[in-house]
Each structure stands twice: as C-alpha cells, then as structure tokens.
Amino acid sequence: MFFTYLRRELRRRRKAALVVASGLALGIALVIVVTSVSAGMSAAQDKVLQSLYGLGTDMTVTKAQKPPQEGGNGTRPRFRFDARGEGEGGDGEQSSDMVVPQGFETLDAATVTRVAGQEGVAKAVGGLSLQVVKVNGQFKRGELRRGQGGQGSQGGGRGSGGAGDGVQGGGADFDVNSYSVYGTDVAQPAMGPLTTSKISSGRGFQTGETDAAVAVLDSAYAQKNKLAVGAEITVKKTVFKVVGIATADSGDAAANVYVPLKQAQALAGTPDKITTVYVQAADSQAIGSVKQAIQKNVPDTTVTTSADLADTVSGSLSTASSLASTVGAWLSYTVLAAAFLVAGLLTSSAVSRRVREFGTLKALGWTSSRVTRQVVGEALVNGLIGGALGIGIGLAAAYAITAASPSLTAHLGGGGGGGRGAGGGGRMFGQGARHAAAKAVDVALTAPVSLSTIGLAVALAVAGGLVAGGFGGWRASRLRPADALRRVE
Incomplete structure (x- = not known):
C-alpha cells in the first residue's frame, strides 16, 4: 500500500517533485564540483612541491641561518688569474671557475646518519648543491703611443714623454657563465631532486660510480649548450663525461x-x-612529530616539510586554491542550505494543499505516524532523484574541467636551503642561491571525483529528503479529520 500510494502521488505531482529535486540537484552538483576542484588543486600543489623536493621526500634538513652579525667571517669570493709577462702568453686566454655551496651554508655529512637515527625516519639521504661561476676571456695589452715631442731612452729605459703621449688599445674581454651543480648520493638513487626527472637519453648514475667523473645533464641545459650523451664538460679543471640527459617531470x-x-x-x-638532507618518514601521518624530533636532537638545523613549503606557493594556483577553499566552499554550502530550506517549504506547502486528502485518510483509519511516513517517503524519493541529477551534473562539470585542463602557475619561494652570502662579495651568490630555489611551475588543473565525494552526494541527497520530509511530516501530523470535513463541498 505504501509504495502504491507513493508511486501514484509522485506521478500525479510530477511538477512539484521536479522543482524540489532540481533545487537539491543544483546544491549537490555545486558541492561535487567544489570538492573535486579542491582535490585537483591539492594534487597540483603536491606535484609542484615534488618538483622542488623530490619524490619520496617528506622533509628537508638544512643549516640554520645565522643572524647577519654572526654570519660574516670575512671570506669574499674572488677570482684569481695567472700573471704572465711578455713572451709568456700575456695576451692569452684566461679562465677561472669558482665553485661555492648554495648560500655558503653547509652541514657535516655525519648529519645524515644522525637524522636517519631519529624515531620515525625511514630513510635519509644527503646532497650538495653548488653554484658554479665560470669567468673566461683574455687581457690584451695596450700600446704606448708617443706624441711628436716625446722622448724616450733606448733599451727599455725610462723615457720622458711629450704632451701627446698615451696608451691606446688593450683592456679585457671576459664572459661570465653561471650554472648549478648538484652532488647526489648515487648509492641512494630513490631520493633527492633527480627523482623528479626522467632519463630521456643515456642512463642514470650507477651505484658503483661514487668516485667516477660522470655527469647527468638537465635536458634544457644540454639543449642550450648543445651537449649530448658522450660529450664532456669541464668544471674547475675536472673533466666529466655526460652519461645521461634528464627531463624534469614538471x-x-x-x-x-x-x-x-x-x-x-x-x-x-x-x-x-x-x-x-632529504628525509622520508616511516609514517606520512607522523611528519610533524618527526620534524620536532629532528629539531630537538639535531641542533643548528632547519627542518622544512611540504606543509611549510605549501605556504610559500603563490601565483594563480594559490589564488584559485584560496577561492575554492573559501568563496567556493561557502557558496556551495549556502546554496545547499537554501535548497534544503526551499525543499522543506515546498513540501510543507504541498501538505497544506492536501489537507482534505490527509484528513480523509485519517477518517478512514490512517494514523498520524502513517501519514507522516508517507510524506517523508515522498520527500526522500524526491531527494534521491535530486541526488542522482546532482551527481550527473557534478560529474559532467568535473569531466569538462579535466578535459579543458586549465593551466595554473605556481611561484615557489625558497625553502630552507636559500642561503645568505658571507661578506659583501658573497651577497651576489646568496641571492643566486635563493633565486635557484625559487621558480615558477605550470601545472594543469584536473577535477578528480572520488568515491568519497559520491558518497557525500548521496548522503546530502538523503539529508535533503529527510529535511523536506521533516517539514511536511510535522505539518501532516497536526491535521485532524474534521479539517477534511470542513473543506468538503
């Protein structure tokens, strides 16, 4: 009897049921879209952070920065060239490489062992980030030109020049080339920045190449300098053979x-x-406690987690994420609440128009609870129909966003590794270190819909039906058979 009456009433009141279901569908679809877009932004942010951190890395440990008054040790980066006299190649080419750690801040290699021994640490790997500045060029001697009144002693003696004497020509012409070099632990290839790149040509490092003069080049750098597998590059008079070319994933x-x-x-x-030091935690849920343990037991270090780096992400990705998590979330829940309220009011209004019907049913022996169950059942079916429509609309919108894949830009600020130059001459290289750590990454936005999101939509559909049924059921339970008799013409 319940389902027969339910089917008849829904068929008879199709327009009212469609209005209630459409309102709920709009709110549910908006919640699905906002939830899926937020999940896509979280995935995009993780991809951005992996490009700075390295796959499998949960946090990094670097040297703690010292206040300016304590950091200066009087050391200034400088270039030195050989002094060559006449006949010794004084006009020849001069070249000098300066190789310094990024930021001039280093840790003892034993720090890796100390960090690996902390509770909750699964693996720790060390790396050395370097900045190389190569100055290459030549000095050229000038020529002494004498004026008409110039006099000079023979045999290289000291002369007395006239008013028109002077040195002409000569000078220096040098080219400055700066690039970054990263020392990676070849015995631990599963961690570190190189894991964010894929070998596109040649091969990667082998575990036995700890002391080998081999190198892997970034594809953009190799293309710019026209280098390929098998080529040789020289860094500070050390010749490295290029064994592989790596292309960054993002x-x-x-x-x-x-x-x-x-x-x-x-x-x-x-x-x-x-x-x-690149650190992998044994439990991804315990990263906070691992960070605290390292900070407590390994002094003079700075521990940076992915959550810390997430705060440095700016650009369109950060803006869109902020909009989705604040404006979008509030908008979706506001629309959903409004849909619930409208559904409840429409159901209550429908009950008021069915006073004669419900009063007659009560006169025929229906109890108030049975009338209430009938109204709640109708509202619940309307909610499920709205949920199905909302899920369909939400999935279609999420698919459209994923198909369009709008591009977002993330600007990453330096993590814990950015350094401060020592002394006046080192300031330039401190800025270079921070610039190397800060970069812009373009990522494509997707809107993945998970099973939990679908489950949330179903729960909202049921909740919407129950809210609407609650309004109508409360109104129906208060009707009396006498009300129906008064309305009989």
Whole structure:
C-alpha cells in the first residue's frame, strides 16, 4: 500500500517533485564540483612541491641561518688569474671557475646518519648543491703611443714623454657563465631532486660510480649548450663525461648538472660536507612529530616539510586554491542550505494543499505516524532523484574541467636551503642561491571525483529528503479529520 500510494502521488505531482529535486540537484552538483576542484588543486600543489623536493621526500634538513652579525667571517669570493709577462702568453686566454655551496651554508655529512637515527625516519639521504661561476676571456695589452715631442731612452729605459703621449688599445674581454651543480648520493638513487626527472637519453648514475667523473645533464641545459650523451664538460679543471640527459617531470629541474656527491665535494673543496638532507618518514601521518624530533636532537638545523613549503606557493594556483577553499566552499554550502530550506517549504506547502486528502485518510483509519511516513517517503524519493541529477551534473562539470585542463602557475619561494652570502662579495651568490630555489611551475588543473565525494552526494541527497520530509511530516501530523470535513463541498 505504501509504495502504491507513493508511486501514484509522485506521478500525479510530477511538477512539484521536479522543482524540489532540481533545487537539491543544483546544491549537490555545486558541492561535487567544489570538492573535486579542491582535490585537483591539492594534487597540483603536491606535484609542484615534488618538483622542488623530490619524490619520496617528506622533509628537508638544512643549516640554520645565522643572524647577519654572526654570519660574516670575512671570506669574499674572488677570482684569481695567472700573471704572465711578455713572451709568456700575456695576451692569452684566461679562465677561472669558482665553485661555492648554495648560500655558503653547509652541514657535516655525519648529519645524515644522525637524522636517519631519529624515531620515525625511514630513510635519509644527503646532497650538495653548488653554484658554479665560470669567468673566461683574455687581457690584451695596450700600446704606448708617443706624441711628436716625446722622448724616450733606448733599451727599455725610462723615457720622458711629450704632451701627446698615451696608451691606446688593450683592456679585457671576459664572459661570465653561471650554472648549478648538484652532488647526489648515487648509492641512494630513490631520493633527492633527480627523482623528479626522467632519463630521456643515456642512463642514470650507477651505484658503483661514487668516485667516477660522470655527469647527468638537465635536458634544457644540454639543449642550450648543445651537449649530448658522450660529450664532456669541464668544471674547475675536472673533466666529466655526460652519461645521461634528464627531463624534469614538471617545472624546472633542481640543477643544470648532476654529479656524484664525492665529486661535488671535491669541486667545492668541502670534503664531508653537504647542504641538504632529504628525509622520508616511516609514517606520512607522523611528519610533524618527526620534524620536532629532528629539531630537538639535531641542533643548528632547519627542518622544512611540504606543509611549510605549501605556504610559500603563490601565483594563480594559490589564488584559485584560496577561492575554492573559501568563496567556493561557502557558496556551495549556502546554496545547499537554501535548497534544503526551499525543499522543506515546498513540501510543507504541498501538505497544506492536501489537507482534505490527509484528513480523509485519517477518517478512514490512517494514523498520524502513517501519514507522516508517507510524506517523508515522498520527500526522500524526491531527494534521491535530486541526488542522482546532482551527481550527473557534478560529474559532467568535473569531466569538462579535466578535459579543458586549465593551466595554473605556481611561484615557489625558497625553502630552507636559500642561503645568505658571507661578506659583501658573497651577497651576489646568496641571492643566486635563493633565486635557484625559487621558480615558477605550470601545472594543469584536473577535477578528480572520488568515491568519497559520491558518497557525500548521496548522503546530502538523503539529508535533503529527510529535511523536506521533516517539514511536511510535522505539518501532516497536526491535521485532524474534521479539517477534511470542513473543506468538503
């Protein structure tokens, strides 16, 4: 009897049922779209952070920055060239490489072992980030030109020049080239910045190449300098053979050139030194406690997690994420609440128009609870219909967003690794280190719809039906048979 009456009433009141279901569908679809877009933005942000961190990395440990008054040690980066006299190639080409750790801040290599020994740490790997500045060019001697009244002693003696004497020509012409080199632990290839790139040509490092003079180049750097697998590059008089070309999965690569860690330490003249420790936690839910343990037990370090780096993300990705999490979420829930309220009011209004019907049913023996169950059942079916429509609309909108894949830009600020130059001369290279850590990454926005989102939509549909049925059922339970008799013509 319940389902027969329910089917008849829904068929007879199709327009009213469609209005209630459409209102609920709009609110539910908006919730699905906002939820899926937020999930897509979280995935995009994770992809952006991986391009800076490295796959499998939960946090990084770097040297704690010192206040300016404590950081200066009087060391200034400088270039030195050989002094060559006449006949010794004084006009020849001069070249000098300066290799310094990014930010001039380093940690002892033993820090990796200390970090790995902390509770909750699954794996720790060290790396050395270097900035190389190559100055290449030549000095050219000037020529002494004498005026008409000039006199000079023979045999190279000191002369007395006239008013028109002077040195003409000569000078210096030097080219400055700056690029980044990263020393990676070849025995631990599963962690570190190189894991965000895929080998597109040649091969990666082998575990036995700890002391080998081999290098992997970023594809953009290799293309710019017309280098390929098998070529050779020279860094501070050390010749490295290029064994592979790597292409970054997203955004810029972590470095232009990758070499084994020991080779990088030798280039910088910093044996047993690193700039960064990459840490993988045993439990992704315990990253906060692992960070606290490292900060407590490994002094003079700065621990940076993905959550810390997320705060430095700006650009259109950050703006869109903020809009989705604030304006979008509030808008969707406001529309949903309004849809619930409208559905309840429409159901209550429909009950008021069915006073004679319900009063007659009560006169025939229907109890108030049975009338209430009938009204709630009708409203619940309307809610489920609205939920089905809302899920369909929401899935279609999410698919359209994923198909369009709008591009968002994320600007990453430097993490814990950005350094401060030591002394006046080092200031330029401190800024270079921060610039290397800060980069822009373009990511495509998707709107994945998970099963939990579908479950949320179904729950909202049921809740909407119950809210509407609650309004109508309360109104129906208060009707009396006498009300129906008064309305009989």
